[in-house]
Amino acid sequence: METIELTSALEQGKDTLEAIVKESGVQVTRCYQCGKCTGGCPVAFAMDKAPREIMRLLQLGLVEEALRSKTIWLCASCDTCSTRCPREVDIAKVMETLRIMAKKKGYITEKRMDLFHNLFLKSVETTGRVYEGGLVLGRNILGMQPFRDVHLGPSMFLKGKISPLPHIIKDNGEVKKIFANVRKRGGNV
Amino acid sequence: MKRVGVFICHCGTNIAQAVDCEKVAQNAQAFPGVAFSTDYKYMCAEPGQDLIKKAISEHRLDRVVVASCSPRMHEPTFRKCLERAGLNPYLLEMANIREHCAWVHPDDKERATLKATELVRMAVAKVIQNEPLDRSTIPITKRALVIGGGIAGIQAALDIANAGHLVDIVEKEPSIGGRMAQIDKTFPTLDCSACILTPKMVEVANHPNVRLITYSEVEKVEGYVGNFEVTIRQKARSVDLSACTGCGLCTEKCPTKVPSEFEMEMMNRKAIYTPFPQAIPNKPVIDRENCRYFKTGKCGVCQKLCPAQAVDFTQEDQLVTERYGAIVVATGFDLFDDSVYGEYGYGRYKDVITGLHFERLVNASGPTMGKIKRPSDGQEPKNVVFIKCVGSRDEAKGKAYCSKTCCMYTAKHATLVREKIKDSNVYVFYMDVRTPGKGYEEFYTRTTDQYGAKYLRGRVSKIYEKGGKLIVRGEDTLLGRQIEIEADMVVLATAMVAKENAAELAQMIGFSYDQDNFYTEAHPKLAPVETHTAGVFLAGACQGPKDIPDSVAQASAAAVKVCGLLSKERMETEPTISIVNEAICAGCGMCVTVCPYKAIELKFIQERVDGKVINRRVASVNSGLCQGCGACTVACRSAALNLKHFTNEQILAEVDALCL
Numbered sequence: 001m002e003t004i005e006l007t008s009a010l011e012q013g014k015d016t017l018e019a020i021v022k023e024s025g026v027q028v029t030r031c032y033q034c035g036k037c038t039g040g041c042p043v044a045f046a047m048d049k050a051p052r053e054i055m056r057l058l059q060l061g062l063v064e065e066a067l068r069s070k071t072i073w074l075c076a077s078c079d080t081c082s083t084r085c086p087r088e089v090d091i092a093k094v095m096e097t098l099r100i101m102a103k104k105k106g107y108i109t110e111k112r113m114d115l116f117h118n119l120f121l122k123s124v125e126t127t128g129r130v131y132e133g134g135l136v137l138g139r140n141i142l143g144m145q146p147f148r149d150v151h152l153g154p155s156m157f158l159k160g161k162i163s164p165l166p167h168i169i170k171d172n173g174e175v176k177k178i179f180a181n182v183r184k185r186g187g188n189v
Numbered sequence: 190m191k192r193v194g195v196f197i198c199h200c201g202t203n204i205a206q207a208v209d210c211e212k213v214a215q216n217a218q219a220f221p222g223v224a225f226s227t228d229y230k231y232m233c234a235e236p237g238q239d240l241i242k243k244a245i246s247e248h249r250l251d252r253v254v255v256a257s258c259s260p261r262m263h264e265p266t267f268r269k270c271l272e273r274a275g276l277n278p279y280l281l282e283m284a285n286i287r288e289h290c291a292w293v294h295p296d297d298k299e300r301a302t303l304k305a306t307e308l309v310r311m312a313v314a315k316v317i318q319n320e321p322l323d324r325s326t327i328p329i330t331k332r333a334l335v336i337g338g339g340i341a342g343i344q345a346a347l348d349i350a351n352a353g354h355l356v357d358i359v360e361k362e363p364s365i366g367g368r369m370a371q372i373d374k375t376f377p378t379l380d381c382s383a384c385i386l387t388p389k390m391v392e393v394a395n396h397p398n399v400r401l402i403t404y405s406e407v408e409k410v411e412g413y414v415g416n417f418e419v420t421i422r423q424k425a426r427s428v429d430l431s432a433c434t435g436c437g438l439c440t441e442k443c444p445t446k447v448p449s450e451f452e453m454e455m456m457n458r459k460a461i462y463t464p465f466p467q468a469i470p471n472k473p474v475i476d477r478e479n480c481r482y483f484k485t486g487k488c489g490v491c492q493k494l495c496p497a498q499a500v501d502f503t504q505e506d507q508l509v510t511e512r513y514g515a516i517v518v519a520t521g522f523d524l525f526d527d528s529v530y531g532e533y534g535y536g537r538y539k540d541v542i543t544g545l546h547f548e549r550l551v552n553a554s555g556p557t558m559g560k561i562k563r564p565s566d567g568q569e570p571k572n573v574v575f576i577k578c579v580g581s582r583d584e585a586k587g588k589a590y591c592s593k594t595c596c597m598y599t600a601k602h603a604t605l606v607r608e609k610i611k612d613s614n615v616y617v618f619y620m621d622v623r624t625p626g627k628g629y630e631e632f633y634t635r636t637t638d639q640y641g642a643k644y645l646r647g648r649v650s651k652i653y654e655k656g657g658k659l660i661v662r663g664e665d666t667l668l669g670r671q672i673e674i675e676a677d678m679v680v681l682a683t684a685m686v687a688k689e690n691a692a693e694l695a696q697m698i699g700f701s702y703d704q705d706n707f708y709t710e711a712h713p714k715l716a717p718v719e720t721h722t723a724g725v726f727l728a729g730a731c732q733g734p735k736d737i738p739d740s741v742a743q744a745s746a747a748a749v750k751v752c753g754l755l756s757k758e759r760m761e762t763e764p765t766i767s768i769v770n771e772a773i774c775a776g777c778g779m780c781v782t783v784c785p786y787k788a789i790e791l792k793f794i795q796e797r798v799d800g801k802v803i804n805r806r807v808a809s810v811n812s813g814l815c816q817g818c819g820a821c822t823v824a825c826r827s828a829a830l831n832l833k834h835f836t837n838e839q840i841l842a843e844v845d846a847l848c849l
Binding site: 032033034035036037038039040041044045049050052053080084085086087088 | 532583584586587620649651662663664665669
């Protein structure tokens with residue numbers, strides 16, 4: 001087991017941690033490590049580090065380790081953790097902040113999640129809403145899992161959940177403007 | 190010419206690190222009337238007081254200003270010092286250069302020094318105007334009132350009564366005993382709660398100096414230390430206590446069943462009932478809200494059958510007014526409402542219960558005769574999960590504080606489950622285990638080592654039902670993994686909260702409470718049982734979460750304070766009260782309406798005007814009742830009222846000193 005030299009870790013992580021606190025508006029020191037977030041997390045089974053452990057890493061200044069975790073990419077932003085937290089720590093918001101920062105730094109530990117996010121946004125930008133068929137197709141082909149969940153396709157098609165052609169909303173220009181604005185402000189979409 | 194002495198205190202470094210005390214003393218030398226001025230490290234200590242006394246005689250001082258801390262703490266100290274030096278104690282003035290200056294301006298020494306100088310200048314100006322005042326004395330009513338008949342109230346009453354003073358206990362419920370009567374066993378010794386409580390209940394009930402006023406509430410409190418006038422509402426019991434023999438026939442025959450509050454609604458009681466078998470007085474009461482006679486006018490079975498003819502449907506609430514010298518408030522606590530946690534399902538799942546429910550479930554006289562059976566189907570639970578800090582240490586939905594008792598009672602519950610159900614598994618979800626009491630840590634260690642309770646560090650995230658089991662989900666934070674337990678019963682260690690009407694009572698008596706409605710002690714370390722209101726003391730969990738040993742200790746402490754008060758025949762009163770200048774009083778009566786102590790009334794005086802005798806109406810202050818709040822002096826349009834020691838002239842002298 002690797003020993004952490006805490007004094008230097010805290011010093012090194014200081015600036016990044018400050019940025020995270022400022023960006024997310026969440027004071028990570030408030031977490032008292034009760035684990036209520038992790039206990040109720042629906043995707044914790046797939047995570048490499050529990051949400052509580054991410055908070056602990058941040059408290060100790062081990063920001064790099066948090067940024068390189070898979071956890072931040074697997075978080076489904078369902079907000080159960082934030083809703084139940086007895087210390088009113090918005091954990092989901094911290095995950096989002098970490099995700100943005102990781103992407104800027106080029107640490108994408110779950111490529112398919114990033115791919116999903118990109119395709120989702122691309123779809124919204126082009127059609128004004130999500131084109132499910134295209135999203136599934138793109139995700140499976142580019143994610144190199146062409147047959148993933150295909151057995152669900154027919155019944156979803158019959159129930160009208162996915163259609164072969166995209167629906168384009170009436171005034172698509174407005175949505176495009178939103179995207180342009182986000183880019184103008186340095187948004188990475 | 191007056192000769193004022195000015196004494197600047199460093200308060201160690203408390204004042205000196207923000208204020209240049211030496212310079213303030215130098216500056217003071219130039220103020221009009223100042224004959225002597227100096228500074229010292231600790232003015233309140235023996236050498237500091239000697240310094241003042243010596244200066245008084247050496248420099249023939251007739252007025253003293255001490256610039257130090259708030260007068261709340263040390264004004265009495267310095268007044269006594271002046272008395273010993275032969276000066277009237279009211280010729281002292283204090284300038285608060287600690288709380289009002291040093292502590293609030295720690296970063297700017299120059300300006301803090303300037304402010305301290307100005308505060309001293311004002312005090313000097315006022316002290317020159319001060320008049321010598323004499324204290325008078327008033328008689329003390331030698332009877333104490335204890336509000337609340339739980340273990341704290343009982344202990345306080347017993348100690349006061351054993352010291353030879355009269356004491357009344359006012360209890361809201363039909364019986365004394367309080368929460369402790371509901372509890373099964375007590376930590377850390379596991380002796381039975383009733384076995385140690387009921388002898389005390391009997392003792393207090395039979396004590397010649399104690400009067401029990403049960404099923405009653407305090408309705409109004411007037412007066413002040415030594416002479417409180419308390420109005421008590423004795424609720425209609427519908428049973429004549431002097432005639433009733435407590436045979437129980439009425440309860441047996443009563444046709445109406447109501448969920449029992451004492452049994453946490455896990456068992457029924459009748460509409461005419463005694464709350465529990467060892468109740469004192471062991472005589473029934475009619476719950477008028479549920480009684481068939483009071484609801485429909487028909488029935489009256491109890492009255493017809495009562496051999497002593499004690500049932501009286503015509504009884505009405507009675508208001509009695511009594512005088513007391515001191516009051517002990519021991520009103521106890523309530524439980525937090527766990528249903529705010531949707532994720533725990535309290536109220537939705539029958540087998541998710543509170544610790545107090547569990548106490549009744551293990552109690553030999555409880556709904557299951559002491560056999561642990563889960564409420565839903567009466568089966569013996571094999572896997573029992575305890576969750577600590579439910580409602581406590583939770584700023585989001587509960588209370589920020591630690592309820593202090595849950596760590597120990599949960600360890601006790603875990604032990605009891607393992608003792609009574611041999612093949613059971615006990616899991617305790619905790620965040621910290623806090624056992625700072627005598628024998629407490631050893632008890633907790635036994636719970637894990639000897640009784641094999643499994644302690645899991647983490648806060649439970651969710652409880653849901655699956656196949657007749659309660660699935661408890663959380664994280665073992667020491668392992669960093671999600672865990673699930675299939676439980677048969679879940680016990681929530683529920684937070685202790687202040688009584689629902691705690692704030693109301695505090696406002697009625699006139700003392701302070703905190704943001705959680707727990708009563709505030711006068712000083713957290715040095716006056717833990719006093720309130721800021723003289724003559725009102727605190728005991729038990731109404732002041733903050735407390736276990737039985739702490740409540741009893743605090744009750745005895747409060748009793749000593751009461752005895753100290755009641756052991757005197759007369760009490761000195763402050764001379765800082767209002768006086769009326771009858772010559773300019775217009776008799777408008779404005780002061781009468783604003784006086785919170787009902788100390789002012791109007792009277793007629795005879796006067797000669799132009800040779801004729803006329804009767805004129807003027808205000809008159811009752812010196813025994815006036816508390817010197819000054820409300821009347823502000824309300825008086827003709828400035829006929831003045832507060833001694835804070836006269837209009839004295840206050841103006843201060844303002845002039847600062848502004849002119």
